[in-house]
Amino acid sequence: MGLYKRQDSRFWWMAYTVKGRQRCESTKTLSKELAKKILKKREAEIALGRFQVGWPGERTTFSELCEEFSRSHSSTLSAKSQENHQIFLTNLRAYFGDRKLTDIDERTVVEYRNYRRRQPLKWNPKRTVKGATVNRELACLHCIFQFALKRKYIGENPTSGVKHFNERIERPTKRMLTVEDEHRILESAVPHLRVAIVLLVQTGGRTYSEGLSLKWDQVDLAHSVIHPGNSVKTSDSAQPLPLSRLACDVLRVWKQEQSPESPYVFPSPRKPGKPIGSVKRAWRTALKKAGVPYFPIYNLRHVFCTRLSWVAPDAVLQRAMRHSSPETKRHYQLGMVNEVRKGIEEANERAYEGKQKVLRFYYGRNKLEKGAADISVSG
Secondary structure (H helix, E strand, O other): OEEEEOOOOOOEEEEEEEOOEEEEEEOOOOOHHHHHHHHHHHHHHHHHOOOOOOOHHHOOEHHHHHHHHHHHOHHHOOHHHHHHHHHHHHHHHHHHOOOEHHHOOHHHHHHHHHHHHHOEOOOOOOOEOOHHHHHHHHHHHHHHHHHHHHOOOOOOOOOOOOOOOOHHHOOOOOOOOOHHHHHHHHHHOOHHHHHHHHHHHHHOOOOHHHHHOOEHHHEEOOOOEEOOOOOOOOOHHHOOEEOOHHHHHHHHHHHHHOOOOOOEOOEOOOOOOOEOOOOHHHHHHHHHHHOOOOOOHHHHHHHHHHHHHHHOOHHHHHHHHOOOOHHHHHHOOOOOHHHHHHHHHHHHHHHHOOOEEEEEEEOOOOHHHHOEEEEEEEO
């Protein structure tokens, strides 16, 4: 085992033993130092059992792997996750298709990432696919290759070193929804969206899985709770959602106005036997009419969390949001500007109480011309 030179090649070659048989392979480099690193990596792969002569991935196409992945892995997920996986797999298959697994490396994945980011949207060709969407597809692709890695079809996951897009750049600025804005949106919204807005603001439920896809048999108005069921994001999310008096009153009136034929709280106008598919267009229209800057309807969950944090302790807040970790609430609490300002004022009162403090500051560009001003600050 070791490095050596061949007369018919300008590269360094390496020799190593696999399962009692010696193999020789070119390192594809002229640098001896780099060749040593390549040899050490190959020796480590052999020691960990990650190197195999003739990987099954050399004979398996990406499309075949996707079918196996769907049968063995995707089928164990929730209905919503399965639906998302099918969308991701459609785009991934369209690009990688019948390529052999061993032919897909990190560079190929990066090329796919950049290609998808430049693709125009079907419903708006002037805009391209969002980085967040590409990131979800890359996460799915990573999961697929991890599946192949466990089954020893390949020696390493080609997606491991691929950098994702920064989603924060694309996200709208988080803003707190004032009561005045809320009233204007409700007045501008169509009836089913109006009920959905009240429900989401009053429960903090996730827009579709815990809101727009609800069935009437999940709504217990007698005990003022909603039972999300088992098709939710996490096991903690399956806990009952308490309903406020306002939410109960709105749902009772809404139920009286709905046809008993549909089991859904928000049935599809075209197919009453199914829940409404999307409210994105209705939401954008309502915001535009109300004169409120656009923000995703999912942010109503943030509004619920922020308002509840004004009056409830962390334990109650965690239970209401159904988070497994109390730290998750930090991502949902918006602004908190008034609370911080109130804390600063209380700190000033305590610091300057009974004392006469003088803060000297200078204003303007020229200190000598403008002079100084004294401001007395007392508690």
